[in-house]
Amino acid sequence: MTDVSASQAPSAAGPRRRTSLLELDDRTRRRNAAEARFRLMGLLAVTFGVLAVIGLVASILLNGLSSFRQTYITVDVYLDPVRLDKAGTRDREAIAKVTTFGYAPLLEKALVDAMAANGIALEGLSAKQAAELISKEAPAQLRRYVMADVSRIGETVTFDVLAAGRIDGYYKGRVTMESAALDRNVSPEQLMLADQLKQAGLLGTKFNPSFFSAPDASDTRPEAAGLGVAILGSAYMMLVVLALALPLGVAASIYLEEFAPQNRFTDLIEVNISNLAAVPSIVFGILGLAVFINFAGLPQSAPIVGGLVLTLMTLPTIIIATRASLKSVPPSIRDAALGVGASKMQSVFHHVLPLAMPGILTGTIIGLAQALGETAPLLLIGMVAFVREYPSAPPEGFFEPAAALPVQVYNWTQRGDPAFVERASGAIIVLLVFLVIMNAIAIILRRRFERRW
Amino acid sequence: MSVGILIAIVLGLAIAGFFLGRRRAIAKAGGDSRRLHSLPGYYGQSVALFASVPALILMAAWLFVQPILIDDKVAELIPDSAIADGGSRGLVLSDVRRIADGIDLLVVQDLLNEADLQNMRADFTNVRSRLGEVGVALGANVSPSVFEAAKAYRDAQRTGATLMSVFVLALAAAMFAFSLLRIKPDLRARNISESFVLSLLIGSSLVAILTTVGIVGSLVFETIHFFQMYPASEFFFSTTWNPQFRGGSELGILPLLWGTLYVSFVALVASVPIGLMIAIYLSEYASKTLRSLAKPAIEVLAGIPTIVYGLFALITVGPFIRDWIAEPTGLGSSSSSVLTAGLVMGIMLIPFVSSLSDDIINAVPQSMRDGAYGLGATRSETIRQVILPAALPGVVGAILLAASRAIGETMIVVLGAGAAARLGLNPFEAMTTVTVKIVSQLTGDTEFASPETLVAFALGLTLFVFTLGLNVLALYIVRKYREQYE
Numbered sequence: 036m037t038d039v040s041a042s043q044a045p046s047a048a049g050p051r052r053r054t055s056l057l058e059l060d061d062r063t064r065r066r067n068a069a070e071a072r073f074r075l076m077g078l079l080a081v082t083f084g085v086l087a088v089i090g091l092v093a094s095i096l097l098n099g100l101s102s103f104r105q106t107y108i109t110v111d112v113y114l115d116p117v118r119l120d121k122a123g124t125r126d127r128e129a130i131a132k133v134t135t136f137g138y139a140p141l142l143e144k145a146l147v148d149a150m151a152a153n154g155i156a157l158e159g160l161s162a163k164q165a166a167e168l169i170s171k172e173a174p175a176q177l178r179r180y181v182m183a184d185v186s187r188i189g190e191t192v193t194f195d196v197l198a199a200g201r202i203d204g205y206y207k208g209r210v211t212m213e214s215a216a217l218d219r220n221v222s223p224e225q226l227m228l229a230d231q232l233k234q235a236g237l238l239g240t241k242f243n244p245s246f247f248s249a250p251d252a253s254d255t256r257p258e259a260a261g262l263g264v265a266i267l268g269s270a271y272m273m274l275v276v277l278a279l280a281l282p283l284g285v286a287a288s289i290y291l292e293e294f295a296p297q298n299r300f301t302d303l304i305e306v307n308i309s310n311l312a313a314v315p316s317i318v319f320g321i322l323g324l325a326v327f328i329n330f331a332g333l334p335q336s337a338p339i340v341g342g343l344v345l346t347l348m349t350l351p352t353i354i355i356a357t358r359a360s361l362k363s364v365p366p367s368i369r370d371a372a373l374g375v376g377a378s379k380m381q382s383v384f385h386h387v388l389p390l391a392m393p394g395i396l397t398g399t400i401i402g403l404a405q406a407l408g409e410t411a412p413l414l415l416i417g418m419v420a421f422v423r424e425y426p427s428a429p430p431e432g433f434f435e436p437a438a439a440l441p442v443q444v445y446n447w448t449q450r451g452d453p454a455f456v457e458r459a460s461g462a463i464i465v466l467l468v469f470l471v472i473m474n475a476i477a478i479i480l481r482r483r484f485e486r487r488w
Numbered sequence: 489m490s491v492g493i494l495i496a497i498v499l500g501l502a503i504a505g506f507f508l509g510r511r512r513a514i515a516k517a518g519g520d521s522r523r524l525h526s527l528p529g530y531y532g533q534s535v536a537l538f539a540s541v542p543a544l545i546l547m548a549a550w551l552f553v554q555p556i557l558i559d560d561k562v563a564e565l566i567p568d569s570a571i572a573d574g575g576s577r578g579l580v581l582s583d584v585r586r587i588a589d590g591i592d593l594l595v596v597q598d599l600l601n602e603a604d605l606q607n608m609r610a611d612f613t614n615v616r617s618r619l620g621e622v623g624v625a626l627g628a629n630v631s632p633s634v635f636e637a638a639k640a641y642r643d644a645q646r647t648g649a650t651l652m653s654v655f656v657l658a659l660a661a662a663m664f665a666f667s668l669l670r671i672k673p674d675l676r677a678r679n680i681s682e683s684f685v686l687s688l689l690i691g692s693s694l695v696a697i698l699t700t701v702g703i704v705g706s707l708v709f710e711t712i713h714f715f716q717m718y719p720a721s722e723f724f725f726s727t728t729w730n731p732q733f734r735g736g737s738e739l740g741i742l743p744l745l746w747g748t749l750y751v752s753f754v755a756l757v758a759s760v761p762i763g764l765m766i767a768i769y770l771s772e773y774a775s776k777t778l779r780s781l782a783k784p785a786i787e788v789l790a791g792i793p794t795i796v797y798g799l800f801a802l803i804t805v806g807p808f809i810r811d812w813i814a815e816p817t818g819l820g821s822s823s824s825s826v827l828t829a830g831l832v833m834g835i836m837l838i839p840f841v842s843s844l845s846d847d848i849i850n851a852v853p854q855s856m857r858d859g860a861y862g863l864g865a866t867r868s869e870t871i872r873q874v875i876l877p878a879a880l881p882g883v884v885g886a887i888l889l890a891a892s893r894a895i896g897e898t899m900i901v902v903l904g905a906g907a908a909a910r911l912g913l914n915p916f917e918a919m920t921t922v923t924v925k926i927v928s929q930l931t932g933d934t935e936f937a938s939p940e941t942l943v944a945f946a947l948g949l950t951l952f953v954f955t956l957g958l959n960v961l962a963l964y965i966v967r968k969y970r971e972q973y974e
Contacts, residue, residue: 069866069868070868074769074773074867074868077765077769078769080761080762080766080769081769081778081786084785084786084839085782085785087789087835088785088789091789091800094803094804095800282692283695284692286689286691286692287689287692290689290692290693294689295693304696307697310700313892314952314955315896317898318703319703320930321703321926321945321948324930332555347695351696378678380682380685380686407793408794408796410794410898414927414931415926415927415931430491430492444795445795445903456802456803459799460799466793466796467796470792470793
């Protein structure tokens with residue numbers, strides 16, 4: 036039956052349609068159009084992805100680059116012995132009793148004198164209002180300078196003092212005359228005075244090294260806030276992570292890859308590692324809070340706790356990378372070592388491990404980079420605290436309160452003054468620079484030392 | 489003796505042990521190392537390992553257990569009368585710790601000597617102002633019993649530290665002597681030190697299990713604690729989230745869960761089509777040059793910390809959506825919204841989805857493509873009708889993994905989604921998620937006695953169960969799929 040129907044098929048289809056391969060019929064055209072649409076959608080998706088990268092980086096750079104520059108006012112400050120050292124004994128203890136309030140009038144006088152020397156009138160501002168152009172942090176800066184060497188009292192020193200946050204914002208486009216009119220912290224007259232100072236060359240914007248070295252500052256002094264403590268805290272945590280995660284991760288991988296027998300227990304470990312890699316980071320924070328702080332009594336906001344939590348978090352990453360790199364060492368190496376009489380342990384430690392080292396280091400650096408950018412678990416173990424004191428040198432410093440780079444970013448986004456948004460973006464740039472450096476090292480290591488077997 | 493010095497001493501002992509052990513082995517063999525069972529270095533290594541590792545383990549265990557024991561002991565010293573209304577033993581205990589630390593500071597700065605301290609009594613001396621001198625601020629005046637507890641706490645800590653030094657050093661020295669004295673030429677030193685190293689390797693791989701036990705243990709333990717104070721049915725089925733730090737809070741998880749799922753849904757809607765199309769385009773259409781440029785560029789997104797995305801949501805995407813979409817259409821006026829957080833999270837997930845799908849699409853055998861082309865299908869028809877159905881289980885697995893990522897994501901929602909717990913459909917409104925509330929309930933001073941704090945553990949457990957379930961499901965699907973082609 037089927038043969039019959041098959042032979043009859045052409046006649047059943049009726050008269051043959053005239054088609055040419057060179058002329059596209061409607062259906063082919065539709066199919067080609069669908070093909071082109073699909074392809075375009077793919078291209079759009081890729082473009083969107085690339086644009087997202089560019090947009091993200093550009094938005095951070097645009098907002099943050101200005102934080103590396105800061106407005107300073109140059110004044111000649113006369114370190115008046117009458118105010119700073121009434122007894123005239125140059126006794127450090129006595130001078131230390133003069134608080135920052137004692138230094139503020141010196142700055143005020145210096146500014147008024149400088150204005151008079153350059154022929155700038157106060158124009159409706161009191162001397163006190165004029166002095167508000169200077170950051171509230173400046174007296175502390177001056178006091179530190181004097182305390183460093185008390186014999187400077189009586190001299191006149193040229194000082195670059197920070198301008199107040201609003202004045203700085205004026206030159207970065209954040210504050211305008213209109214917004215100043217509504218602002219309690221700054222008036223349009225003060226901005227005009229700042230302009231005059233700028234014309235006289237007393238006020239200028241320049242590179243701000245203290246952004247990288249100064250500690251955090253309070254809500255009202257965004258101009259003085261820096262990343263010093265945060266960078267130090269992050270560095271301490273990375274030291275802890277490196278010191279714990281690398282040996283633990285490598286040891287665990289060696290066991291699982293080279294020695295572990297195929298049994299339930301090994302399976303249990305493997306399942307645990309792959310699950311830990313997928314646990315949300317905030318859960319590690321809860322673990323840190325419950326176990327390290329609450330149960331073991333370690334101090335809050337300390338780099339050691341942060342380091343321990345991040346170690347547990349990066350361990351799966353390092354183990355996975357190390358195992359992959361151990362696996363890529365060909366079995367012939369092991370066989371050759373065993374063949375000349377090495378023990379299993381010797382073959383691993385003398386031959387396999389050195390060959391796998393570049394891969395292990397690459398994985399470790401990538402794990403560290405991940406840990407450096409992690410924020411959520413650190414929020415729970417108290418790293419959000421406001422810390423102005425630098426932690427001391429290790430090992431004591433590991434147990435003292437510190438901040439961390441990503442947490443500092445979060446901290447600054449929670450403050451009222453818009454100047455802190457600029458700071459937060461600047462801190463992100465610093466963080467990203469560290470990450471780029473770490474990833475670049477990882478890539479270079481991989482390119483230079485990785486062997487293809 | 490401080491922990492750092494103790495570690496240094498033990499490590500010094502280990503290094504000395506290595507050289508002494510080596511030398512002793514060679515000397516026992518009469519200078520002829522061929523008469524030894526193992527290479528001389530192994531004799532040294534066994535001494536070094538035996539001298540250092542047990543002592544260090546003892547020290548770590550001691551440091552872990554001591555605070556717990558001391559806390560228990562000191563807690564007994566605090567009479568019930570010393571516990572203020574609304575306070576708890578834990579609060580008093582933390583006061584005790586601060587007073588003890590303050591006394592330490594006083595002693596270090598020579599403002600107080602030990603003999604005076606013994607005679608010092610809280611009912612005669614103003615302890616609060618004395619401690620204020622060294623920068624230890626106390627909330628209230630110190631009652632005599634608390635002060636005595638603080639002294640006891642301090643004594644116990646010092647005794648503990650001394651005992652620890654003694655025991656650790658004794659153990660190190662004993663193991664040192666034992667392993668050094670047993671050296672003789674036919675001692676199987678290599679086997680001994682190798683099995684020692686192997687046990688260390690096994691111990692390291694146990695850390696993974698311990699971590700899981702720690703996570704599950706702390707979550708479950710504190711959650712049980714929470715449910716003793718707050719009814720479980722309220723927690724799971726109440727639709728209000730309204731924590732009050734004076735008690736009487738309503739802690740229903742439903743609004744948080746809704747916010748989490750809503751944000752994750754928006755994120756997946758944004759990321760899955762784009763990620764999938766990127767994977768398809770790059771593996772099926774793109775030229776080699778484009779692929780080698782675009783793939784790493786998009787993978788940059790995967791290496792960026794989530795706080796960066798959070799800031800991006802806060803300062804760029806949020807205000808943009810508010811000013812250009814939400815306010816003109818009158819749908820919302822807040823810059824943090826479900827849409828903001830969802831879109832930014834979607835961007836974060838794009839590389840995740842695309843690289844996973846890329847692997848899966850590349851795993852589809854070439855023969856299936858060739859077969860479809862041979863039948864006259866266009867490329868897009870091949871992809872839609874052959875490759876995608878074949879890759880479907882893998883893609884579903886990838887989407888589930890992305891969903892588990894989205895649910896556990898914290899920083900983007902903290903900065904982008906807002907803090908108002910709300911059950912609503914409008915994506916331009918601020919809503920909140922489980923992770924945001926974990927952060928807000930546990931940040932700052934935490935006191936582990938109120939349901940408002942402990943609820944974070946119940947939320948954490950919910951989150952853990954959710955993400956774990958999704959991951960297990962995803963891995964199951966992916967694994968099942970892989971078996972078909974390999």
